[in-house]
Amino acid sequence: MHSPADFTDTWLIIPCYNEGQVIRSVIENAKKTFPNIVAVNDGSSDNSDIAIHQAGAHLVNHPVNLGQGAAIQTGVEYARAQAGARYFVTFDADGQHQVKDVVAMLEKLKAGDFDIVVGTRFAGPKKDDDQVPLIKRIVLKTVVMLSPTTRKLGLSDAHNGLRVFNQTVAHEMNLRMNGMSHASEIVGLIAEKGWKVAEAPVDILYTEYSMSKGQSLINGVNILADGLLARRI
Template sequence: MPRTWVVIPMFNEGSVVASVIEEVRKTFPHVVCVDDGSRDDSAARAEAAGAVVVRHPVNLGQGASLQTGFSYALRDPQATEVVTFDADGQHQVADAVGMVELLREGGYDIVIGSRFLDGRTKVGALKRLVLKTAAWWTRITTGMALTDAHNGLRAIDRRLLERIRIRQNRMAHASELVDQIGELDAKWTEYPTHIVYTDYSKSKGQSLLNSVNILVDLLFK
Protein backbone atom coordinates (compact mmCIF):
# COMPACT_ATOMS: atom_id res chain seq x y z
CA MET A 1 0.00 0.00 0.00
CA PRO A 2 1.22 3.53 -0.70
CA ARG A 3 2.67 5.28 2.33
CA THR A 4 3.16 9.04 2.57
CA TRP A 5 5.59 10.57 5.03
CA VAL A 6 5.08 14.18 6.06
CA VAL A 7 8.30 16.02 6.88
CA ILE A 8 7.92 19.01 9.21
CA PRO A 9 10.97 21.19 9.99
CA MET A 10 10.61 22.64 13.47
CA PHE A 11 12.38 25.38 15.44
CA ASN A 12 10.81 26.75 18.64
CA GLU A 13 7.26 25.88 17.57
CA GLY A 14 6.07 24.55 20.94
CA SER A 15 2.95 26.73 21.05
CA VAL A 16 1.48 25.43 17.77
CA VAL A 17 3.21 22.28 16.56
CA ALA A 18 1.03 19.80 18.47
CA SER A 19 -2.17 21.08 16.88
CA VAL A 20 -0.52 21.07 13.43
CA ILE A 21 0.62 17.46 13.83
CA GLU A 22 -2.73 16.32 15.19
CA GLU A 23 -4.48 17.79 12.16
CA VAL A 24 -1.98 16.28 9.73
CA ARG A 25 -2.18 12.81 11.30
CA LYS A 26 -5.92 12.63 10.77
CA THR A 27 -5.02 11.99 7.13
CA PHE A 28 -1.29 11.22 7.09
CA PRO A 29 -0.32 9.09 10.11
CA HIS A 30 3.39 8.99 9.29
CA VAL A 31 4.93 12.28 10.38
CA VAL A 32 8.58 13.06 11.11
CA CYS A 33 9.44 16.37 12.75
CA VAL A 34 13.03 17.55 12.55
CA ASP A 35 13.74 19.58 15.66
CA ASP A 36 16.37 22.06 14.52
CA GLY A 37 17.97 22.90 17.84
CA SER A 38 14.82 24.24 19.51
CA ARG A 39 15.22 25.85 22.92
CA ASP A 40 11.60 25.25 23.95
CA ASP A 41 9.47 22.12 24.39
CA SER A 42 8.76 21.64 20.67
CA ALA A 43 10.22 18.12 20.59
CA ALA A 44 8.20 16.89 23.57
CA ARG A 45 4.98 18.36 22.22
CA ALA A 46 5.59 16.87 18.76
CA GLU A 47 6.22 13.41 20.23
CA ALA A 48 3.12 13.67 22.40
CA ALA A 49 1.09 14.48 19.28
CA GLY A 50 2.29 11.26 17.62
CA ALA A 51 5.18 12.38 15.41
CA VAL A 52 8.60 10.81 15.16
CA VAL A 53 11.14 13.44 16.23
CA VAL A 54 14.68 13.61 14.88
CA ARG A 55 16.87 16.20 16.59
CA HIS A 56 19.64 18.49 15.41
CA PRO A 57 21.82 19.41 18.40
CA VAL A 58 22.20 22.95 17.03
CA ASN A 59 20.18 25.13 14.67
CA LEU A 60 21.25 24.32 11.09
CA GLY A 61 18.44 25.85 9.06
CA GLN A 62 15.38 24.70 7.16
CA GLY A 63 17.29 23.20 4.24
CA ALA A 64 19.27 20.94 6.57
CA SER A 65 16.07 19.98 8.38
CA LEU A 66 14.36 18.96 5.16
CA GLN A 67 17.32 16.84 4.09
CA THR A 68 17.35 15.10 7.48
CA GLY A 69 13.62 14.44 7.15
CA PHE A 70 14.05 13.09 3.62
CA SER A 71 16.78 10.74 4.78
CA TYR A 72 14.59 9.47 7.61
CA ALA A 73 11.57 8.88 5.35
CA LEU A 74 13.69 7.00 2.81
CA ARG A 75 14.65 4.50 5.50
CA ASP A 76 11.06 3.21 5.26
CA PRO A 77 10.98 0.76 2.32
CA GLN A 78 7.21 1.29 2.01
CA ALA A 79 7.43 5.07 1.69
CA THR A 80 6.11 6.14 -1.71
CA GLU A 81 6.29 9.93 -1.40
CA VAL A 82 7.06 12.75 1.00
CA VAL A 83 5.08 15.90 1.72
CA THR A 84 6.96 18.91 3.09
CA PHE A 85 4.78 20.84 5.53
CA ASP A 86 5.47 23.89 7.70
CA ALA A 87 5.13 23.71 11.49
CA ASP A 88 3.56 27.15 11.96
CA GLY A 89 0.04 26.28 10.79
CA GLN A 90 0.07 28.17 7.50
CA HIS A 91 -0.47 25.09 5.29
CA GLN A 92 -3.74 23.25 4.75
CA VAL A 93 -3.98 19.45 4.96
CA ALA A 94 -6.64 19.42 2.24
CA ASP A 95 -4.12 20.95 -0.16
CA ALA A 96 -1.56 18.28 0.74
CA VAL A 97 -4.14 15.57 0.03
CA GLY A 98 -4.90 17.04 -3.38
CA MET A 99 -1.20 17.28 -4.20
CA VAL A 100 -0.53 13.64 -3.30
CA GLU A 101 -3.51 12.52 -5.38
CA LEU A 102 -2.27 14.57 -8.34
CA LEU A 103 1.26 13.22 -7.90
CA ARG A 104 0.03 9.63 -8.10
CA GLU A 105 -2.67 10.01 -10.71
CA GLY A 106 -0.66 12.27 -13.02
CA GLY A 107 2.56 10.31 -12.79
CA TYR A 108 4.49 13.37 -11.63
CA ASP A 109 7.83 13.33 -9.85
CA ILE A 110 6.94 16.40 -7.81
CA VAL A 111 3.92 18.64 -7.24
CA ILE A 112 4.80 22.14 -6.02
CA GLY A 113 2.34 24.35 -4.19
CA SER A 114 1.57 27.83 -5.48
CA ARG A 115 -0.22 30.62 -3.63
CA PHE A 116 -0.72 32.49 -6.92
CA LEU A 117 -2.89 30.06 -8.89
CA ASP A 118 -6.14 31.14 -7.24
CA GLY A 119 -7.35 34.02 -5.08
CA ARG A 120 -7.47 32.33 -1.68
CA THR A 121 -4.11 33.55 -0.36
CA LYS A 122 -3.89 37.23 0.47
CA VAL A 123 -0.36 38.46 -0.19
CA GLY A 124 0.75 42.06 0.34
CA ALA A 125 1.93 44.01 -2.68
CA LEU A 126 5.58 44.19 -1.67
CA LYS A 127 5.78 40.55 -0.66
CA ARG A 128 4.06 39.57 -3.91
CA LEU A 129 6.63 41.58 -5.86
CA VAL A 130 9.55 39.90 -4.10
CA LEU A 131 8.13 36.39 -4.57
CA LYS A 132 7.29 37.06 -8.20
CA THR A 133 10.83 38.32 -8.73
CA ALA A 134 12.19 35.13 -7.20
CA ALA A 135 9.96 33.07 -9.51
CA TRP A 136 11.15 35.11 -12.51
CA TRP A 137 14.78 34.55 -11.57
CA THR A 138 14.13 30.82 -11.19
CA ARG A 139 12.56 30.74 -14.64
CA ILE A 140 15.62 32.46 -16.13
CA THR A 141 18.13 30.16 -14.44
CA THR A 142 16.31 26.81 -14.69
CA GLY A 143 13.77 27.18 -17.50
CA MET A 144 10.98 26.12 -15.12
CA ALA A 145 8.00 28.45 -15.43
CA LEU A 146 7.00 28.34 -11.76
CA THR A 147 4.60 30.89 -10.35
CA ASP A 148 5.77 30.37 -6.76
CA ALA A 149 9.32 29.05 -6.33
CA HIS A 150 9.38 29.42 -2.53
CA ASN A 151 6.23 27.62 -1.43
CA GLY A 152 7.08 25.16 1.34
CA LEU A 153 4.22 22.75 0.57
CA ARG A 154 5.36 20.05 -1.86
CA ALA A 155 4.67 16.40 -2.67
CA ILE A 156 7.73 14.50 -3.90
CA ASP A 157 7.81 10.98 -5.33
CA ARG A 158 10.28 8.60 -3.71
CA ARG A 159 12.21 7.99 -6.93
CA LEU A 160 12.99 11.69 -7.26
CA LEU A 161 13.63 12.08 -3.55
CA GLU A 162 16.36 9.45 -3.72
CA ARG A 163 18.22 11.64 -6.24
CA ILE A 164 17.88 14.94 -4.38
CA ARG A 165 20.53 16.24 -2.01
CA ILE A 166 19.97 19.62 -0.36
CA ARG A 167 23.20 21.34 0.64
CA GLN A 168 21.94 24.89 1.15
CA ASN A 169 20.90 24.96 4.79
CA ARG A 170 18.87 28.16 4.89
CA MET A 171 16.34 29.91 2.62
CA ALA A 172 18.34 29.26 -0.58
CA HIS A 173 17.44 25.58 -0.23
CA ALA A 174 14.15 26.18 -2.06
CA SER A 175 15.97 27.53 -5.10
CA GLU A 176 18.54 24.74 -4.89
CA LEU A 177 15.73 22.19 -4.87
CA VAL A 178 14.22 23.75 -8.00
CA ASP A 179 17.65 23.74 -9.65
CA GLN A 180 17.97 20.01 -9.01
CA ILE A 181 14.47 19.33 -10.32
CA GLY A 182 15.44 21.05 -13.55
CA GLU A 183 18.78 19.29 -13.81
CA LEU A 184 17.16 15.90 -13.24
CA ASP A 185 14.52 16.64 -15.89
CA ALA A 186 11.82 15.71 -13.40
CA LYS A 187 8.15 15.76 -14.37
CA TRP A 188 6.58 18.55 -12.33
CA THR A 189 3.43 20.59 -11.97
CA GLU A 190 1.99 23.19 -9.61
CA TYR A 191 -1.08 22.98 -7.39
CA PRO A 192 -3.10 25.91 -5.96
CA THR A 193 -2.57 26.19 -2.21
CA HIS A 194 -4.09 28.38 0.47
CA ILE A 195 -1.45 29.91 2.71
CA VAL A 196 -2.89 31.30 5.94
CA TYR A 197 -0.77 34.15 7.30
CA THR A 198 -1.26 34.75 11.00
CA ASP A 199 0.55 37.05 13.39
CA TYR A 200 2.36 33.95 14.63
CA SER A 201 3.46 32.71 11.20
CA LYS A 202 4.65 36.20 10.28
CA SER A 203 6.74 36.33 13.44
CA LYS A 204 8.25 32.97 12.46
CA GLY A 205 9.58 34.08 9.09
CA GLN A 206 6.73 35.05 6.77
CA SER A 207 7.51 38.76 6.94
CA LEU A 208 8.56 40.95 4.04
CA LEU A 209 12.11 41.01 5.41
CA ASN A 210 12.25 37.25 5.09
CA SER A 211 11.17 37.53 1.47
CA VAL A 212 14.05 39.92 0.86
CA ASN A 213 16.36 37.41 2.53
CA ILE A 214 15.14 34.84 0.02
CA LEU A 215 16.34 37.06 -2.82
CA VAL A 216 19.67 37.68 -1.16
CA ASP A 217 20.23 33.95 -0.62
CA LEU A 218 19.08 33.25 -4.17
CA LEU A 219 21.54 35.68 -5.75
CA PHE A 220 24.52 34.86 -3.56
CA LYS A 221 24.10 31.15 -2.82
Protein backbone atom coordinates (compact mmCIF):
# COMPACT_ATOMS: atom_id res chain seq x y z
CA MET A 1 0.00 0.00 0.00
CA HIS A 2 1.43 3.32 -1.08
CA SER A 3 1.20 6.58 0.84
CA PRO A 4 1.83 10.23 -0.12
CA ALA A 5 5.27 9.95 1.47
CA ASP A 6 6.27 7.55 -1.32
CA PHE A 7 5.61 10.12 -4.05
CA THR A 8 6.91 13.45 -2.82
CA ASP A 9 9.07 13.66 -5.97
CA THR A 10 6.07 13.24 -8.29
CA TRP A 11 3.75 15.93 -9.67
CA LEU A 12 0.32 15.34 -11.18
CA ILE A 13 -0.61 17.86 -13.87
CA ILE A 14 -4.34 18.22 -14.44
CA PRO A 15 -5.66 20.40 -17.30
CA CYS A 16 -9.16 21.54 -16.42
CA TYR A 17 -11.90 23.19 -18.46
CA ASN A 18 -15.41 23.42 -16.98
CA GLU A 19 -15.04 20.36 -14.74
CA GLY A 20 -16.51 22.00 -11.63
CA GLN A 21 -18.88 19.08 -11.04
CA VAL A 22 -16.11 16.53 -10.53
CA ILE A 23 -12.68 18.15 -10.26
CA ARG A 24 -12.72 18.46 -6.48
CA SER A 25 -13.41 14.75 -5.96
CA VAL A 26 -10.82 13.83 -8.63
CA ILE A 27 -8.14 15.86 -6.86
CA GLU A 28 -9.09 14.74 -3.36
CA ASN A 29 -8.93 11.09 -4.40
CA ALA A 30 -5.57 11.55 -6.12
CA LYS A 31 -4.11 13.41 -3.14
CA LYS A 32 -4.54 10.30 -1.00
CA THR A 33 -1.53 8.97 -2.92
CA PHE A 34 0.05 11.96 -4.67
CA PRO A 35 0.58 15.04 -2.48
CA ASN A 36 1.79 17.31 -5.29
CA ILE A 37 -0.89 18.30 -7.79
CA VAL A 38 -1.12 21.33 -10.04
CA ALA A 39 -4.42 21.92 -11.81
CA VAL A 40 -4.52 24.42 -14.66
CA ASN A 41 -7.92 26.08 -14.89
CA ASP A 42 -8.07 26.77 -18.62
CA GLY A 43 -10.45 29.73 -18.72
CA SER A 44 -13.39 27.80 -17.28
CA SER A 45 -16.72 29.58 -17.08
CA ASP A 46 -17.92 27.49 -14.13
CA ASN A 47 -16.60 27.10 -10.57
CA SER A 48 -13.62 24.90 -11.47
CA ASP A 49 -11.13 27.33 -9.93
CA ILE A 50 -12.97 27.36 -6.60
CA ALA A 51 -13.25 23.56 -6.57
CA ILE A 52 -9.53 23.18 -7.33
CA HIS A 53 -8.64 25.54 -4.50
CA GLN A 54 -10.96 23.77 -2.07
CA ALA A 55 -9.42 20.41 -2.97
CA GLY A 56 -5.98 21.66 -1.95
CA ALA A 57 -4.20 21.51 -5.30
CA HIS A 58 -1.88 24.16 -6.67
CA LEU A 59 -4.03 26.35 -8.93
CA VAL A 60 -2.86 28.11 -12.09
CA ASN A 61 -5.46 30.12 -14.01
CA HIS A 62 -5.55 30.85 -17.73
CA PRO A 63 -7.64 34.01 -18.16
CA VAL A 64 -9.14 32.59 -21.38
CA ASN A 65 -9.57 29.09 -22.76
CA LEU A 66 -6.38 28.17 -24.65
CA GLY A 67 -6.89 24.44 -25.09
CA GLN A 68 -5.69 21.26 -23.43
CA GLY A 69 -2.22 21.37 -24.97
CA ALA A 70 -1.61 24.85 -23.59
CA ALA A 71 -2.92 23.82 -20.17
CA ILE A 72 -0.61 20.80 -20.08
CA GLN A 73 2.37 22.95 -21.07
CA THR A 74 1.58 25.47 -18.35
CA GLY A 75 1.28 22.67 -15.80
CA VAL A 76 4.54 21.07 -16.88
CA GLU A 77 6.36 24.40 -16.62
CA TYR A 78 4.94 24.95 -13.14
CA ALA A 79 5.77 21.44 -11.92
CA ARG A 80 9.28 21.26 -13.32
CA ALA A 81 10.16 24.49 -11.48
CA GLN A 82 9.34 22.93 -8.08
CA ALA A 83 12.16 21.75 -5.86
CA GLY A 84 12.54 17.97 -5.78
CA ALA A 85 10.31 17.30 -8.81
CA ARG A 86 11.61 14.20 -10.61
CA TYR A 87 8.53 12.53 -12.12
CA PHE A 88 5.52 14.04 -13.86
CA VAL A 89 2.05 12.79 -14.74
CA THR A 90 -0.61 14.17 -17.07
CA PHE A 91 -3.97 13.24 -15.58
CA ASP A 92 -7.47 14.05 -16.85
CA ALA A 93 -9.88 16.15 -14.81
CA ASP A 94 -13.09 14.26 -15.63
CA GLY A 95 -12.57 11.19 -13.45
CA GLN A 96 -11.62 8.75 -16.24
CA HIS A 97 -8.09 8.07 -14.99
CA GLN A 98 -7.22 5.90 -12.00
CA VAL A 99 -4.50 6.36 -9.41
CA LYS A 100 -3.62 2.66 -9.47
CA ASP A 101 -2.62 2.99 -13.11
CA VAL A 102 -0.38 5.96 -12.35
CA VAL A 103 1.41 3.96 -9.65
CA ALA A 104 1.97 1.02 -12.03
CA MET A 105 3.18 3.31 -14.80
CA LEU A 106 5.65 5.04 -12.48
CA GLU A 107 7.01 1.66 -11.41
CA LYS A 108 7.46 0.72 -15.07
CA LEU A 109 9.14 4.04 -15.85
CA LYS A 110 11.70 3.56 -13.09
CA ALA A 111 12.30 -0.17 -13.53
CA GLY A 112 12.71 -0.03 -17.29
CA ASP A 113 14.91 3.03 -17.53
CA PHE A 114 12.34 4.74 -19.73
CA ASP A 115 11.85 8.47 -20.25
CA ILE A 116 8.09 8.31 -20.79
CA VAL A 117 5.36 5.71 -20.34
CA VAL A 118 2.00 6.28 -22.00
CA GLY A 119 -1.26 4.57 -21.17
CA THR A 120 -3.08 2.37 -23.65
CA ARG A 121 -6.63 1.08 -23.75
CA PHE A 122 -5.70 -1.55 -26.34
CA ALA A 123 -3.14 -3.77 -24.63
CA GLY A 124 -2.76 -6.00 -21.61
CA PRO A 125 -4.60 -9.07 -20.33
CA LYS A 126 -8.05 -7.52 -20.67
CA LYS A 127 -7.59 -6.34 -24.26
CA ASP A 128 -9.55 -3.24 -23.35
CA ASP A 129 -11.29 -2.97 -26.72
CA ASP A 130 -14.51 -4.01 -24.99
CA GLN A 131 -14.08 -1.21 -22.49
CA VAL A 132 -13.94 1.53 -25.13
CA PRO A 133 -17.19 2.61 -26.83
CA LEU A 134 -17.35 1.38 -30.43
CA ILE A 135 -17.24 4.77 -32.18
CA LYS A 136 -14.44 5.95 -29.92
CA ARG A 137 -12.50 2.73 -30.59
CA ILE A 138 -12.81 3.13 -34.36
CA VAL A 139 -11.69 6.75 -34.20
CA LEU A 140 -8.69 6.04 -31.97
CA LYS A 141 -7.47 3.12 -34.06
CA THR A 142 -7.90 5.17 -37.23
CA VAL A 143 -5.66 7.88 -35.76
CA VAL A 144 -2.95 5.29 -35.10
CA MET A 145 -3.32 3.93 -38.62
CA LEU A 146 -2.91 7.44 -40.06
CA SER A 147 0.28 8.20 -38.12
CA PRO A 148 3.45 6.48 -39.34
CA THR A 149 5.39 7.87 -36.38
CA THR A 150 2.93 6.39 -33.89
CA ARG A 151 3.20 3.00 -35.57
CA LYS A 152 6.99 3.19 -35.79
CA LEU A 153 7.19 3.85 -32.04
CA GLY A 154 4.93 0.86 -31.40
CA LEU A 155 2.19 2.93 -29.76
CA SER A 156 -1.40 1.73 -29.91
CA ASP A 157 -3.28 4.60 -28.23
CA ALA A 158 -1.92 8.03 -29.21
CA HIS A 159 -4.83 9.92 -27.62
CA ASN A 160 -4.61 8.51 -24.11
CA GLY A 161 -4.10 11.48 -21.80
CA LEU A 162 -2.47 9.43 -19.04
CA ARG A 163 1.31 9.75 -19.32
CA VAL A 164 4.19 9.60 -16.85
CA PHE A 165 7.64 10.97 -17.63
CA ASN A 166 10.95 11.99 -16.14
CA GLN A 167 12.86 15.27 -15.85
CA THR A 168 14.40 14.92 -19.29
CA VAL A 169 10.99 14.96 -20.94
CA ALA A 170 9.60 17.65 -18.64
CA HIS A 171 12.45 20.05 -19.36
CA GLU A 172 12.50 19.38 -23.10
CA MET A 173 8.72 19.54 -23.56
CA ASN A 174 7.61 22.71 -25.29
CA LEU A 175 4.17 22.13 -26.75
CA ARG A 176 3.13 24.61 -29.42
CA MET A 177 -0.17 23.01 -30.41
CA ASN A 178 -2.72 24.23 -27.91
CA GLY A 179 -5.71 22.05 -28.71
CA MET A 180 -6.20 18.31 -29.16
CA SER A 181 -3.35 18.14 -31.68
CA HIS A 182 -0.91 18.28 -28.75
CA ALA A 183 -1.28 14.48 -28.55
CA SER A 184 0.28 14.05 -31.98
CA GLU A 185 2.87 16.68 -31.12
CA ILE A 186 3.95 14.64 -28.08
CA VAL A 187 4.32 11.56 -30.30
CA GLY A 188 6.45 13.64 -32.67
CA LEU A 189 8.61 14.87 -29.81
CA ILE A 190 9.20 11.32 -28.59
CA ALA A 191 10.61 10.46 -32.00
CA GLU A 192 12.48 13.74 -32.49
CA LYS A 193 14.11 13.83 -29.06
CA GLY A 194 14.80 10.11 -28.89
CA TRP A 195 12.97 9.68 -25.60
CA LYS A 196 12.76 6.04 -24.55
CA VAL A 197 9.07 5.18 -24.57
CA ALA A 198 6.88 2.31 -23.41
CA GLU A 199 3.17 1.68 -23.10
CA ALA A 200 1.26 0.37 -20.10
CA PRO A 201 -2.33 -0.95 -20.05
CA VAL A 202 -4.81 1.27 -18.20
CA ASP A 203 -8.46 1.05 -17.27
CA ILE A 204 -10.52 4.06 -18.31
CA LEU A 205 -13.66 4.80 -16.31
CA TYR A 206 -16.30 5.82 -18.84
CA THR A 207 -18.87 7.39 -16.53
CA GLU A 208 -22.13 8.97 -17.63
CA TYR A 209 -20.55 12.35 -16.89
CA SER A 210 -17.36 11.79 -18.89
CA MET A 211 -19.28 10.22 -21.77
CA SER A 212 -21.52 13.26 -22.01
CA LYS A 213 -18.48 15.50 -22.29
CA GLY A 214 -16.04 13.40 -24.26
CA GLN A 215 -17.92 11.23 -26.76
CA SER A 216 -19.59 13.86 -28.92
CA LEU A 217 -19.43 13.88 -32.70
CA ILE A 218 -17.38 17.08 -32.58
CA ASN A 219 -14.88 15.36 -30.30
CA GLY A 220 -14.54 12.49 -32.75
CA VAL A 221 -14.09 14.85 -35.69
CA ASN A 222 -11.38 16.71 -33.79
CA ILE A 223 -9.53 13.48 -33.04
CA LEU A 224 -9.71 12.41 -36.69
CA ALA A 225 -8.45 15.85 -37.76
CA ASP A 226 -5.56 15.30 -35.38
CA GLY A 227 -4.93 11.97 -37.04
CA LEU A 228 -4.70 13.62 -40.43
CA LEU A 229 -2.20 16.07 -38.95
CA ALA A 230 -0.26 13.13 -37.52
CA ARG A 231 0.41 11.85 -41.04
CA ARG A 232 2.87 14.72 -41.36
CA ILE A 233 4.97 13.65 -38.34
